[in-house]
Amino acid sequence: MHINIDHIRIVNIDNIIEETPSIRTLIFRDKLSSNAHPGQFLMVWIPRVEELPLSVMISDKKMHAAITIRKGGFGSTALFNKKVGEIIGIRGPYGNHFTIIKNMKKALLIGGGTGLVPLMRLATKMNEFGINSTFVMGARSKTEVFFEKQANRFLKNTKHKVIVTTDDGSYGFKGSATDTLATIIKEEKFDRVYTCGPELMMKKVFALASEYSVSVEASLERYMKCGIGICGSCCVGEQLVCKEGTVFNEKDLRLMTEFGRIYRDKTGRKSHIVDYN
Amino acid sequence: MHINIDHIRIVNIDNIIEETPSIRTLIFRDKLSSNAHPGQFLMVWIPRVEELPLSVMISDKKMHAAITIRKGGFGSTALFNKKVGEIIGIRGPYGNHFTIIKNMKKALLIGGGTGLVPLMRLATKMNEFGINSTFVMGARSKTEVFFEKQANRFLKNTKHKVIVTTDDGSYGFKGSATDTLATIIKEEKFDRVYTCGPELMMKKVFALASEYSVSVEASLERYMKCGIGICGSCCVGEQLVCKEGTVFNEKDLRLMTEFGRIYRDKTGRKSHIVDYN
Amino acid sequence: MKQNSKYNNDILRVNISSLSLRNPTILASGFLGISQELFNKLYRYGVGAVVSKSISTQPMEGYKNPTVVSLGNGSYLNAVGLSNPGAESFSKEVISNKQVPLIISLVGSTDSDFLPMVKKFDHLNICGYEINLSCPHVTQMGMEVGDDPEMVNRIIKTVKSYSRKPLFVKVGVGNSDIIAVAQIAKDAGADGITAINTIRAMTIDIETSMPILSNRIGGLSGKPIKSIGIRCVYEISKKLKIPVIGCGGVFTWEDAVEFMLAGASAIQLGSVIGYEGIIAFSRITSGIKKYLERKGLKNAMELIGLAHKY
Amino acid sequence: MKQNSKYNNDILRVNISSLSLRNPTILASGFLGISQELFNKLYRYGVGAVVSKSISTQPMEGYKNPTVVSLGNGSYLNAVGLSNPGAESFSKEVISNKQVPLIISLVGSTDSDFLPMVKKFDHLNICGYEINLSCPHVTQMGMEVGDDPEMVNRIIKTVKSYSRKPLFVKVGVGNSDIIAVAQIAKDAGADGITAINTIRAMTIDIETSMPILSNRIGGLSGKPIKSIGIRCVYEISKKLKIPVIGCGGVFTWEDAVEFMLAGASAIQLGSVIGYEGIIAFSRITSGIKKYLERKGLKNAMELIGLAHKY
Ligand SMILES: Cc1cc2nc3c(=O)[nH]c(=O)nc-3n(C[C@H](O)[C@H](O)[C@H](O)COP(=O)(O)OP(=O)(O)OC[C@H]3O[C@@H](n4cnc5c(N)ncnc54)[C@H](O)[C@@H]3O)c2cc1C
Numbered sequence A, B: 001m002h003i004n005i006d007h008i009r010i011v012n013i014d015n016i017i018e019e020t021p022s023i024r025t026l027i028f029r030d031k032l033s034s035n036a037h038p039g040q041f042l043m044v045w046i047p048r049v050e051e052l053p054l055s056v057m058i059s060d061k062k063m064h065a066a067i068t069i070r071k072g073g074f075g076s077t078a079l080f081n082k083k084v085g086e087i088i089g090i091r092g093p094y095g096n097h098f099t100i101i102k103n104m105k106k107a108l109l110i111g112g113g114t115g116l117v118p119l120m121r122l123a124t125k126m127n128e129f130g131i132n133s134t135f136v137m138g139a140r141s142k143t144e145v146f147f148e149k150q151a152n153r154f155l156k157n158t159k160h161k162v163i164v165t166t167d168d169g170s171y172g173f174k175g176s177a178t179d180t181l182a183t184i185i186k187e188e189k190f191d192r193v194y195t196c197g198p199e200l201m202m203k204k205v206f207a208l209a210s211e212y213s214v215s216v217e218a219s220l221e222r223y224m225k226c227g228i229g230i231c232g233s234c235c236v237g238e239q240l241v242c243k244e245g246t247v248f249n250e251k252d253l254r255l256m257t258e259f260g261r262i263y264r265d266k267t268g269r270k271s272h273i274v275d276y277n
Numbered sequence C, D: 001m002k003q004n005s006k007y008n009n010d011i012l013r014v015n016i017s018s019l020s021l022r023n024p025t026i027l028a029s030g031f032l033g034i035s036q037e038l039f040n041k042l043y044r045y046g047v048g049a050v051v052s053k054s055i056s057t058q059p060m061e062g063y064k065n066p067t068v069v070s071l072g073n074g075s076y077l078n079a080v081g082l083s084n085p086g087a088e089s090f091s092k093e094v095i096s097n098k099q100v101p102l103i104i105s106l107v108g109s110t111d112s113d114f115l116p117m118v119k120k121f122d123h124l125n126i127c128g129y130e131i132n133l134s135c136p137h138v139t140q141m142g143m144e145v146g147d148d149p150e151m152v153n154r155i156i157k158t159v160k161s162y163s164r165k166p167l168f169v170k171v172g173v174g175n176s177d178i179i180a181v182a183q184i185a186k187d188a189g190a191d192g193i194t195a196i197n198t199i200r201a202m203t204i205d206i207e208t209s210m211p212i213l214s215n216r217i218g219g220l221s222g223k224p225i226k227s228i229g230i231r232c233v234y235e236i237s238k239k240l241k242i243p244v245i246g247c248g249g250v251f252t253w254e255d256a257v258e259f260m261l262a263g264a265s266a267i268q269l270g271s272v273i274g275y276e277g278i279i280a281f282s283r284i285t286s287g288i289k290k291y292l293e294r295k296g297l298k299n300a301m302e303l304i305g306l307a308h309k310y
């Protein structure tokens, strides 16, 4: 039977992985999500609580997929607190996705926080296509580092490097992920830089990559209601993040006057994006 | 593109044949109708006037079909008066259809008035399958005889007989079509009798055929509103003529206590079927 | 009444007011609704109850064809014009009814229309009435009556004063607040509400620029109105605490369950018959049964209004 | 206003009250309606005019997600809750508007809400207002206001007393007679009517027994409501002889033509965008154009209300 991806599918939480004290990965069986492209997202229904856009995380289990949630406000905390055996609803996967260039040799993946999620799915692609990659993961401090082991595992068939940076130096390199990028992008030639994470980080990544004429794909976040291109709440200028994004390339980003600058809240009002560190 | 047969298709009247002073055949292009099975009918929309169930008549023109209308009351007269180039709407074809028995050798077709229409389509099938047939056509008098020539033409590749009867003897055999049937059914063995016309005629046909243990298929008429099995106006007992009919076989007819007896009018009230001669 | 054993499943039995139905599927008024032989067949095919075509004091011819237009995607537009054989003739039709739980749908303009009709039916083997206050396309009848609170009150009181059989009032989405009409019906003594009827709508053929229905305007039924029906059932059952029979666009067992969760004690099937025929009743019933079993519920009535909690 | 030459077709130009649009396709309120950059893009893609998201005096957060549910078959249920940036912030958004024929949709509870808003927009490059009297899911706003004839009258008079720009009143199918509301709007001085808004509806997830929308009840849009919209446009335009903008389930050029034959001077597109994106505008426009040419008509306005003759 044909499944309408816009209809909510109820799934059972089969397994939960505690990534950090405030980040968990919930695993569920869903064929469509298991085939999602890296960078696509789901609209996740927490019944009678919220619906949130969340990137599709990968699961080792066949026909399964996952979401990785950081405990924060109302909706995310309710989701974080779900137990194995409880149910959630999902629709999607939505949006475009990261793309691989023909004859690509070397990729750089750089992200932070739950922005790492789409990059993890991308990492498995890199592995599959035999593309060597460097994966830079930023975190505030040691307790917030996650996905390092998985990244190494996902990339195991290729020549790869997983570099962790912490703002406070409690683990890996001290400094921000973009500091590290600034160093390695000078030394090595990458075919493309992929990024997802805080928008100001992505803005710096874009600036650095542009400086060294490296192609970029960045996955953006905006407030989403419908996830399917009708309500307009996720707009960045004339683009809809849910439909024409979430992934934009250097050409798109160059034209987006709001990228790294303007975020619209739930009401649609614009505010300036500020560094929350 | 898939066509929904329930949606009205507007067609142009390409040609009109005057069969008798009160009967005309209107020819139009419509693929679905051109492929209709013998006995199927169309719901014919005469814009802002009426919608009438009418049997699908055959047309020699490729991709074309026809309807044959007897001028009577409001709707039929409006349709009868349509000119070449005017338009009508059609939906369907609807209903089941006459069927041919495996290894059938000889068929008898018997009808009267516009009941001849589905039998004409059936005649072309007989020709196609090489089944020899006798076609008995009843009419009141000479001026009301029609389809004789066409029947001979449609049956040209088979051994066939077209017998016309008139009540007043002004043409062909004097008497009713069933009088003739009574004679020939004694002398010849038919695999099946097909009939369409006034219900009392069909009732006699059914009685005669049963007497000689010949299989029968009769196409019934009832007042139709929807043509698609929802309104119930066309019911004969528990059967819907538009959906389970219009063609019923001897087994059905035997169980139908209303066959040849009861007709429901537009309001759904029952009345007794009387000979209108 | 005797029950066909194949369709006897206590898990599916529902009670609505004083009615007890072997399952919650009911034939909606206006579908196949004038022949006792058809009612018998429907019962053999597993229907829980049957509502007749809406009957008026006198026979009505209704409108000229076209009276029913298919709009595709599981929907119809109809302006049959309440054609029906009239109470006298129809009471003779159903006089032979033995086992079919038959609800007579009645329509009229004033309270005085109803008493003579009820008198013709009340001694027959029928199990209740449905008062059609919501036909959207016949002037002076149905919806126009439903828009007149005083008349609604009088009609219901008149019927209740004569008959002890359960009385359902069928309401629709139109020019008045559906909750308000249902409230009046409840206050006047109705035993339940049927919601919803078709919704006033229209279709125009773009080649001729002409409305297709002879009456131009008709009532929309089928899939498009389901979510509107769910809303009405939810609001009426939640606010008025009165038994509700859900109607409008039920095509699958999932739709039936959704209506029951919204607050319906039973559901009526109409347009689906145009797509699947009367097999729809047993198909939907067995879907509900499997759902109940999977959810570990003992009886279909446990579903009624579950969504009110949230 | 400057016109994009690719979309200049005199055959498609329509006048509605004092508005002159290069073609009859308009973006419906609530779709993509908060970003000037998006309005500019829509105009590049061939839109005839744009209606903004409904704007209130203060910013509104609206309801929690889920706010939009796809019901399949070209239909959505939404209870966004009129979330919008508020008049102050939105007037800054559109201050840079140059060429887009922009209609500001306004929503409020009382007449006193409207004057301050109109004052913020009236001097900007906008071409009219649409008063939303028909949002079916926010209490004290939209439809509840539309159900109060005196308030409708006061709101319209207030806006008209300040502004000379054309004012359209958006009505819906709900608890009041849509014709009566439109009549009040006309009498109060409205220049046109937009019909229809979404219709109150609901969906319940059968696995959890829970309403999906956070607000439980929302508004149904898309294909299911088309024939209801056609009926409303037909009745309003025929009975009131006032310009009407058709809205509700327009997915194809055939739908657009049907609305115009019913009496619409232009049509709004909403839900179709979820299926095809904004390419829908040019696709539907070019369909209308071919139809006009085939029928030998010189201008789209010749279609308006043709069905009234029959
Ligand atoms: C495409 C996309 C992918 C995402 N992937 C992930 C992921 O994999 N893991 C993860 O933890 N988070 C992800 N997020 C963020 C996530 O959707 C929530 O924003 C976040 O979980 C905060 O939720 P909350 O309930 O704590 O928010 P609240 O406390 O209610 O609000 C805090 C802030 O969260 C943001 N937010 C809340 N609701 C939404 C919404 N519907 N759409 C966008 N932003 C919202 C807003 O900026 C809001 O101001 C993603 C967001 C987008 C747009």
Ligand SMILES: Cc1cc2nc3c(=O)[nH]c(=O)nc-3n(C[C@H](O)[C@H](O)[C@H](O)COP(=O)(O)OP(=O)(O)OC[C@H]3O[C@@H](n4cnc5c(N)ncnc54)[C@H](O)[C@@H]3O)c2cc1C
Pocket (backbone or CB within 6 Å): B041, B050, B051, B052, B053, B054, B055, B056, B067, B068, B069, B070, B071, B072, B073, B074, B075, B076, B077, B114, B115, B117, B220, B221, B222, B223, B224, B225, B246, C065
């Ligand atoms: C399956 C079927 C096939 C038919 N095929 C033909 C055909 O090929 N040629 C032909 O001339 N006629 C055919 N008829 C009869 C035709 O539908 C009309 O009944 C007939 O043309 C009379 O129409 P009127 O406008 O003159 O009727 P009116 O003067 O309005 O009514 C006279 C009588 O015609 C019958 N009638 C009217 N409308 C309908 C209707 N919607 N359904 C059934 N009966 C109706 C009723 O018995 C009615 O009492 C067929 C009928 C059916 C049911």
Ligand SMILES: Cc1cc2nc3c(=O)[nH]c(=O)nc-3n(C[C@H](O)[C@H](O)[C@H](O)COP(=O)(O)O)c2cc1C
Pocket (backbone or CB within 6 Å): B230, B231, C028, C029, C030, C031, C053, C054, C068, C076, C077, C078, C080, C082, C105, C132, C135, C170, C196, C197, C198, C220, C221, C222, C223, C225, C247, C248, C249, C250, C268, C269, C270, C271, C272
């Ligand atoms: C052809 C037709 C005739 C109808 N006749 C009646 C009627 O006589 N009385 C009535 O109360 N409802 C009548 N209805 C409305 C149905 O009973 C039902 O309320 C409506 O069709 C919605 O249900 P559905 O979506 O399952 O069809 C009729 C509907 C159709 C399509």
Ligand SMILES: Cc1cc2nc3c(=O)[nH]c(=O)nc-3n(C[C@H](O)[C@H](O)[C@H](O)COP(=O)(O)O)c2cc1C
Pocket (backbone or CB within 6 Å): A230, A231, D028, D029, D030, D031, D053, D054, D068, D076, D077, D078, D080, D082, D105, D132, D135, D170, D196, D197, D198, D220, D221, D222, D223, D225, D247, D248, D249, D250, D268, D269, D270, D271, D272
């Ligand atoms: C998500 C969404 C938001 C809407 N917001 C508004 C609104 O703010 N103001 C308004 O008048 N109508 C609003 N509407 C109603 C639409 O403008 C339109 O009337 C309705 O969707 C019917 O048109 P359609 O079938 O083409 O979608 C909204 C509809 C949807 C689906």
Ligand code: FES
Pocket (backbone or CB within 6 Å): A223, A224, A225, A226, A227, A228, A229, A230, A231, A232, A233, A234, A235, A240, A241, A242, A243
């Ligand atoms: S979230 Fe609604 S348009 Fe993107």
Ligand code: FES
Pocket (backbone or CB within 6 Å): B223, B224, B225, B226, B227, B228, B229, B230, B231, B232, B233, B234, B235, B240, B241, B242, B243
């Ligand atoms: S004509 Fe309606 S059921 Fe046969």
